[in-house]
Amino acid sequence: MSLQIEVLAAEAERQIHDGLWELAPGDAALALKTASGLAEAVGPDSGRPPLPDIERLECLREALAVLAIGIARTHGRLAWFLAGASTALAPVLHWRVLPAAHGLSFGTVVPTPDELADAENATRRLHAVLTGIGADAAGPPAEDVEPGPVG
Numbered sequence: 001m002s003l004q005i006e007v008l009a010a011e012a013e014r015q016i017h018d019g020l021w022e023l024a025p026g027d028a029a030l031a032l033k034t035a036s037g038l039a040e041a042v043g044p045d046s047g048r049p050p051l052p053d054i055e056r057l058e059c060l061r062e063a064l065a066v067l068a069i070g071i072a073r074t075h076g077r078l079a080w081f082l083a084g085a086s087t088a089l090a091p092v093l094h095w096r097v098l099p100a101a102h103g104l105s106f107g108t109v110v111p112t113p114d115e116l117a118d119a120e121n122a123t124r125r126l127h128a129v130l131t132g133i134g135a136d137a138a139g140p141p142a143e144d145v146e147p148g149p150v151g
Contacts, residue, residue: 001122004088009129012081016136021077028137030074034082035130037066042123053097056116060092063123085126092119 015021023031041062050056067086071079095115096108111119 001088001091001118002125005085005122005125005129008081008084008088009125012129012133015077016133023078023133023137025137027074027076027078028134030070030134031078031130031137032134034066034070035127035134037069038063038123038127038130041066042120042127045121045124050113050116053111053113053116056120057092057095057097057111060089060095060116060119060123064089064092089119089122091115 012021016023041059043059051059064086067082067089071082071086074082091111094108095111096105097110100108
């Protein structure tokens with residue numbers, strides 16, 4: 001998943017650099033809001049022991065929901081980017097951590113610890129990319145404006 005997000009990020013950066021993708025202010029705000037939602041869902045890599053697998057999977061599914069909401073609220077290149085990110089993270093939808101009685105699990109599988117970590121890292125990278133996209137589109141802050149209460 002991380003590799004797929006890296007490829008997606010490189011394409012986005014290339015399109016922005018080449019002037020093919022110019023974000024409108026509303027798209028920049030949505031990119032930042034989506035990034036914030038991803039950070040809230042998965043959180044930073046704190047170096048602490050990971051949460052129990054059931055909570056990790058819950059957080060990853062929440063990240064997919066954040067992407068789905070973003071896709072529903074936009075169109076064009078940002079929607080395509082978010083859809084690509086959702087596709088990269090789609091295996092999360094086939095994961096389960098609870099035992100399946102008699103093998104009846106609707107085709108879900110138990111992810112390995114490495115798969116969970118990869119999905120979390122991909123989500124964190126996606127957060128960073130969307131933050132950068134939103135910030136770049138918003139432009140530098142005006143020099144004559146006093147900083148707000150958060151910075």
